[in-house]
Amino acid sequence: MKRASRDIIFLFSTRIIRLFAYGLISVVFALYLSATGLNTAAVGAVLTATLAGDILVSLWVTLVADRVGRKNMLLLGAILMMVAGLMFLSTTDPLLVTLAAIVGIVSPSGGEIGPFLSIEQAALSQLIPDSHRTRLFGWYNLAGSFATALGALVGGWLAHGLLAAGWSKLDAYRMLMAGYALSGLALMLVFFLLSRQVEVQSTAQTTVDASTKYMGLHRSKKVVLKLSTLFALDAFAGGFVVQSMIAWWLHVHFGAEVGLLGALFFGANLLAGGSALLATRIAERIGLVRTMVYTHIPSNILLCLVPLMPNLWLAMVVLLLRASISQMDVPARQSYTMAVVAPDERSAASGITTVARSVGAAISPLLAGIFMANPLLFSAPFFIAGGLKIAYDVILYRMFKDIRE
Template identity: 65%
Template structure:
């Protein structure tokens, strides 16, 4: 159990990062160290994603590619992530989680280097498909699924949502710093007579270096992060596992379909596309773009933290839906603003509540499946999100190329996300995670007790 005095959901971020105390047999010093390393890799990785995402579309445009082809490359990038993640997450528990994390970091470093050294659209496309490039500035590749499973194995149920909230806050904060650094670094390099293309390539070099740093840290993880054998007495006939799932196949299939719809909607307005939209519509330079997405990601991280307290009061599903719908309404309103200031203000307001569904979604998925299904469930649902997100950037690129539909990606994203919220609420309102069932029982027992609670 986590020490309540040293790592509470309302404590300081540093206490969660550096003072997590695990009191389980066989999991002590190594587990505490592994948690710190996993938070560190999350920070480095999301910094790199934010660092690169602001200039990715601008870099591709500087190589001479048109909007439609850029959208296609972004789609192929996300499609490649599907295949890489599918293979890595389905063999991670058998081959080794550490080995698969290192492999992902190697692919990340190599893909960044390719973007540094060539303008060839075919080579860039291959690097985007086989490597790990994040057009959205958000998590991509197999890292998240493996890390979620490792953390869920160590952290007790009642602390899981809080831990995921801090985990996402760390990532959002790192993405924000990466976006800010990237935008102003590109502008600084332009002032020193570097061409736009050269400036963007230096940033991609930083992305590749981040991949090398991840390789080093993943190699330092202990064997405790590996999948542990689970011994369970089953009275009824054993269900034959498929893709790592047995009793939770139905619920994972439903969640995967819904998450794919949500990701498909989000793919219309990934961070790279929004940066290009602001640059084209309002003439915003890279420095201001970096500042916009710095603020956006900071607010997103704070919203992820606030979600943990809200979820403790109203439940995970209610938190996911009741915060996500207003966020998507605000997204639809952004392109209707008459000037840059109002558009930025509305975008920031949207981000202030946009990520409340992320730690709750991750925690909910881990909660409603068996412990030995968590890696597979996380991998399958995240792959479903990648599949959903893969097609929409290409469609978004086509819309951006037509002045009449230039702002349509915002309306499509917001509208489809609201449809996702309504289906999620209808299908899963009564499917509660174990900690909510225990809390409900405790409240019921307290109300019906003869003595005061």
């Protein structure tokens, strides 16, 4: 148990480092791409390419992580982050920037992306008793939200300070990319400290015929397929309003300065983290599925209200109100996925549902960029995202309200 506790601390530490890095560049990533000379539609295309790269990396990890080693795959992901940061720092060539975005596990939203989450969830689930899983995931998400918030604050105000000091936009934003590369190096160092207990345990044998398995699944194929389809819909909707696009929308629509945007997303991510922790107590009372649905619908109504606000400050208030309940579904969703599959299917189930979310989110930033390039449709992404997410909530409740947790 002492060794397991150390591994849990290490996994929490890597999540904090990683989400800090995501938050650091999320506020300025779209602005950075624009500063390299890309137009509005091209920025959306690069964000879509970034998410498409996440699909390929995550799918590959799903297939090989348990065989090659979870620790090895985590180390590979850290190396890719470091290489991407160095490429952003050293070139403005559109093809190389796009390539770095594709393979570098960059998060336009500031949230979790890539192969890390599925591996860490599976490892954490076997390091603790099942009865503690939802609560641990709540703290795990709180740690990530706080790190994203701090990263957004540091990134926004650092960029603001550099611009005020006379730096060009491109040079100021590239300084944050250097921080992204350093975060990849820090991740490598911590991942090296993980023990063998994070790997698939050889004592966990199963009598299931290997011929009945598909991508690591056997008895839970149908339920994972249903969850993956719904999670893909939710992620597709969310891709219209990733943090980078919201920051850009506020910057263009209201003239919000980058420092203020960093402060906004600092507060939003703090509130989101608190909401994720509160969700664990709600789930104990009303169940995981009801927690997901009952908290998600109001947050999506608030999302639709953002572009209807007449000024920047009211828009920020609505975004903060939404953030205060927006992540309550996340630990419940993660724990529910682990609960409805067999223990030897957890890595595969987490990986497949993560890939499904990446597939869903991959195309929508491109569409959002196309909409935002048209002045008449500039705010359409908020309405599309909110409407689709509410549809997801209704379908999820109807399909899974009677399935065990």
